[in-house]
Amino acid sequence: MELLAKTPTTKAPAERFTGDVWVDMLAVGEAPSRLTAAAVHFAPCARTAWHRHALGQTLHVTEGIGLVQTRDGRTIVLRPGDTVHTPPDEWHWHGAAPDHFMTHLALSESAGIAETPDVEWGEHVTDDQYGKAAQSM
Template sequence: MRTSGAKSTMASAIFPKGEKGPTQTFTGTVWVQNLVASDSIYQLASGSVTFEPGARSFWHAHPSGQILLVTDGVGYHQLKGKPRQIIRKGDVVKCPPNTPHWHGASADSSMTHIHIVPNTEKGIVNWLQAVTDAEYNGAR
């Protein structure tokens, strides 16, 4: 069953909510729970990120790309120069290497995803500027 609206709760969360995300890389209230840290055996990073309604990441890019597995709620994802996409529980999003993008919750629903960053020996993330309200609302 799909959940929509701000009624999505942490009672059904798969992982703990984690720590509040830094304002240098997120707009609004975001919670980050690291799940797998990169090491010499598993050269990937993974975590669960929960965005409260209206919250989003800054623009950013990953040297080896990123995979998002949406586990709850409704949100947005946008690759630089492309239209904003709606993402929902059950969606899988592939962000190509070195492609600026952002993701976050919709205005009226929280959204949680698991992120996977492969090949971390090439680097993990390059943070860019904040997503403007116009970009968040669908302007390219």
């Protein structure tokens, strides 16, 4: 058994996120493990860009209120204790509600293939798209 070294909290890159988002990497698996785990902290209205994961992604909300939406427009409101799974290759975005911070654990696996990206990033979620999703609250 080994205590993992803590890495500093980092600001999420503006190319992939809108608003203030901070990430604490909790685990980056070393072979044979392929698990990646992060605590992601979103300020109100902050969100990811559209993206998809080669092997899917599981989100578990630890505090606040958030949203997750798929390309077909299905929106789920997330609250503390909620867990949602996006299947492999499903385009989606997630972030905080307009008036609440939100933190979730983001769990995913690496495909372990250098030529295959684990996450494919798309365009930013527009304010209009975000606003329509937030109306479902």
